[in-house]
Amino acid sequence: MLDINLIRETPDLVRKALRDRQMETAPVDAMLQLDERRRSLLGEVESLKAQRNMVSKEIGQLKDAEARQSKIEAMRLVGDRISGLDAQVAAVDRELGDLAATIPNVPDARTPIGASEAENVVLRTVGEIPKFDFAPKAHWELGPALGVIDFERGTKITGSRFYVLSGPGARLQRALIAFMLDLHLRQGYTEQYLPFMVKAETMFGAGQLPKFADNLYKDHEEELYFVPTAEVPLTGLHMNEILDEARLPLLYTGYTPCFRREKMSAGRDVRGIKRGHQFDKVEMYMYARPEESDALLEKMREDAEATCAALGLTYRVKQLCTGDLGFGAAITYDIEVWAAGCNEWLEASSVSNVRDFQARRANIKYRPTDGSKARFVHTLNGSGLGLPRTLIAVLENNQRADGSVVVPGILQPWMGGIDVIRPI
């Protein structure tokens, strides 16, 4: 959600932001018109209300029955006009709100301008692309051969894009989750166990509704949504709160499953576990003072990189261009891990500063230490790596000629002595 003042005072800035994102600028003009209409209606209705308040007080004092009655009649008419105008204001507000909810965040000046993901910029690559003296297998072959990924039974139980992790595969994922959470604790984050279902208001606050309703699973009986990422409940955590500045920044980490209908990606990445309807993720999230959020974005990127590095994964850091930037983000780094079997880079993490965009939608402010007016916080989010893609990279990159996979040493504390997973 953008500040209406930003649109009112610097509409060209917002128009440019929309153009850079390959979007229409018409909503800006519609909003400017509605905003003007709203203010003129408010002027009218509020002066009527002031009049009614004043006369109503007089009525309370009046002893003379006739004078009293005539004022009551007059105010009844005023009341009717107020109801009519109030309804108009409400209608304009709704339109304005609907439009505002569809306008994405203004990109940071450092976000390169580009039309699509093809114009994202690779900032650097860390590690060597592993060489094999045999043809490395993709995880959709490796997984079933090792008995750790069971595609058929996932589909049997639920449907396409669902799978079962079995035996050491399930344990490996659990080890990765525990490893990531423990690492984030050392990096200064506080662990949260969150609800996996949220109400519509929470989805709206995080920017998922109304725009991405198609991508969400919903329980229609209870009007609850399944979270598509822990970012949603982590944003909701402090919804409608005013935080003490002394508490900032707040650094959180949380593990949740994520549920996505993937309607927009129908037919893409259907092979393997790269893009399922349900996947696990460990998330990092921050509530920050505006002036420190830029620096904290770099910390979060480093923390995500540290996860890749500790697992011995080869990865690269990309800077997203305006055409590929997420709806709420002002600036985003993607971290992609190399998967030797699929022979491609997989997006495992996306680290963004959304500035006050979510804070406005979710109404999250902080009280400056000097006691001055409450200000919106900045929020940042980043995956401490999505589990399926991390799992893919770990399996594919650590495979050996005999079809076995070496488990990274750093995961040993959670693997109970399993250092190699062998074909069944």
Next chain:
RNA sequence: GGGGAGGUGCCAGAGUGGUUGAAUGGGACGGUCUCGAAAACCGUUGUGGGCUCCGGUCCACCGAGGGUUCGAAUCCCUCCCUCCCCGCCA
């Protein structure tokens, strides 16, 4: 699931339909007093929005949303949440 009680400001807690944006107490902040502190005393202590000659002024907000009324924290309806008792249950 059944029955009962309740949601008011930072907290506690009043509030006959008519200067109640809200008594009182506590906390916090500022000040007086003091060598300093405590105590005492005085003052300040919400959010959003409109207009503004930037001094203000007006509107809205007492869990949320509707309704009744000239006028609603107060009356009515719906929903949400909390607490207590009974039942059921991982």
